Amino acid sequence: MKERHIKHLYWRAGFGVDINEFKKIKKFPKSKILKNLFRSSKNSVDIDIDLSEFSSFKNKTPRQLRKELGESVYRKLRQKSQGKVRDLSYAWIDKLTFSDELLREKMTLFWANVFVCRDNQIFHIQQFNNTLRRNALGDFRTFVKEIAREPSMSKYLNNNQNRKKSPNENFARELMELFTLGVGHYTEQDIKESARAFTGWSFKIDGTFFLRKKLHDYGEKTFFGKKGNFDGDDIIDIILEQRQCAKFICTKIYKYFINPDINEKYLEEITNVFYRNYDIRNLMYYIFRSDWFYNDENIGVKIKSPIELLTGIRKVVPVTFNRKRQLSYLQRMMGQVLLYPENVSGWKGGKSWIDSNTLMFRLKLASLILNDAVINLEEKGAFEDSFEAYYKRTKKNNKFIKTTKNWDLFNAKYERISSKELMDFLLITNLDEDTEELLDGLEVKSNRNFCIQLMSVPEYQLC
């Protein structure tokens, strides 16, 4: 494989290639490189943050806890547990950076923006996140069925209020509109009928699935022209029979992993592959093995999401955040806060990440976290904030992002390579000619400084 193609593969399957990894694999044939990539993502390692102080939440109902602890103690404890969702998001961001399961983590990030969900019950949302991770390279059919059983999803799309006597259609609608088929590929009647099939789908306090039989509608339903006493699993099976489902998912895969502009011919090709058995691993393998994946028009044309941008920097220079809260700040200023999607349709991605304000911030990100640059912009207050809290952040003016940088590790890996090689590691896109001239003309004093400079040019925003 050409070196540029290996780098392209790793930008898309991960967040850029590690130089040591690159040295190891660069002489390998493509098949061996892919084998290596997929083998390292074979395992799925759950995120498991310390929640021991809330263990009673897993086996006692809120009512029991209120009685045992008293209203105010219970409220405080619950509030504290909700704050742990932020810790989970930090743990996730660290996992993206430090995990060896590159492809699996990249795919988890991708699926989190397909099966969009939000929940402040920390046990449930951690479980949901791990379900994404475990299924990220698995069987799509199993994946959808597991997602439909997740407590967080059940609550987020009101399926826990879906009862035989008064069906709630929200989950059924979004299942088809946003998770599997796309708008226009089903009828209102299909929604009504399928909602009935998911009635009574509920969960126990410990987060396991549970069918409330009295609330479930066992009657006959007509769905996509078929008649039967369908339950939710049957509905999912029928949805997957539609080729549109494979195409819908492949379109998202294409835009995320291949190119924001779709080539219909290749989309058809991968749709056929996926439709055969809905095997996600197989689909990704097929894509990365294809010659056309490495066509010039696919390389360096994707605008990184804020999380991809941040993770890419940290992969090169290991950075830890001394004040975890500042990780929230960075995400908010760039418009993507993990575990806090704005709505069920997820982040649109691409150009929508970019406006004058976010771009200025993104171009400054490397200086902020690697070079102690100062920033004087404030994040927005929250809807739920009091007037004082909404604006309280405006008091301090200049702030530092307090980080610990492992420059030793960077130096060990990158200090001895030429500045041209470093540039090729960090910038995959074809350089703007003026910027190229600018970079060529810079006097490189150290790769450490040059690294920050490279991460500050617009080209670094792309992968």
Add this chain to the structure above:
Amino acid sequence: MMKRREFLQKSSLASSLFFVPSFIKAFENLPHNISGFKKLVVIQLSGGNDGLNTIVPYTNDIYYKNRPGISISKNNVIKITDELGFHKELAPLKNLYDKGYLSIINNVGYPNPNRSHFRSSDIWYTASKSSEFLNTGWLGRYIEKYGKIPHSGIEIDDSLSLIMKGHNMNGIATRNPRVLFANTQTPYFKKVLNYQSDEHLSEHNLGYLYKTMIEAKSSSKYIYETSKTYKSTFEYPNNPFGKQLKTTAEFINSRIDTKVYYVSMGGFDTHANQSIRQNRLLKTYSNSIEVFVNDLIENDTFKDTLILTFSEFGRRVKQNAAGGTDHGAANNVFIIGENLKKKGFYNLAPDLLHLDNNGDLIYTVDFREIYATILENWLQVNDASVLSNSFNKLDFI
């Protein structure tokens, strides 16, 4: 032809002016005193203002029955009609009302109301249906289509909300033009841009980034340099919302060529101990608005400025156990301007007898009708080109 950069290298006159790409210079040199163009200021009372305790149905028994702990007593209401009056902290707003500068539209909402702050705000921002997810805001689409440059829309904040985002062109956010400008003066940003010519910018993503960067630099420079020519001498209430409106007035009165502004005031999510909190909020809002209007009048810009105040939803008619109110649906909207067609109350008071299944007010005016009216009658553009559908027009302007 000599390349521009070579020319610069050879020229001893390499002032910063030469580094500005030609298509940007074009709008920097526009005459700035295009007085007379219409400006719109959109204010969101963020969190969901309790409209029923703002414009109070003080002769309605149902109102008092549902809110034994938090209703506004008759003697704390500034009575206007037989049915409705202002919360006492809205005395400054009442002054505007007396001058004929205020129109109040009751029962504004949309079908199938959503009670999530995020979702309902998005619906108001994007002017979408309740069941539809759009990725651009109505002001953003206006900016893209009719403003053509980012600073034709300014949000008084440090990051940009969906309401200001278009497809390929967005508004710009700033609380402080000096800070915004400084952020385009960081070493790399400057260096890259100073080297940049626009000749080969492509339509693809990289070209889009450079274009956005150039526009950001240009707009922030323009905003900074133009707005500093006017410093307001009015004394605004000393709080962050007052500061936001003061900044807005300085933009408008410096004759900056911005057409739409967006300001969000926080704190209205009053689930608990509502009375004391809402009193303060309404006081802050109305005091600041009054100074703002006076500042504009003094500078002869009020006649060209329309102020729209909305909340993502109103609150439930029945109070909750914590002395507050929960998320509701339809709500009132304020329109402030000099030449209103319909002054005072635009329509009937809320119907407290017929509520929806959640016990919330049912809308009678779709918020998109207000947008459509403003777009067509005030900003004088085709409303359907921004809202993608045509809506019934109201006659408040």
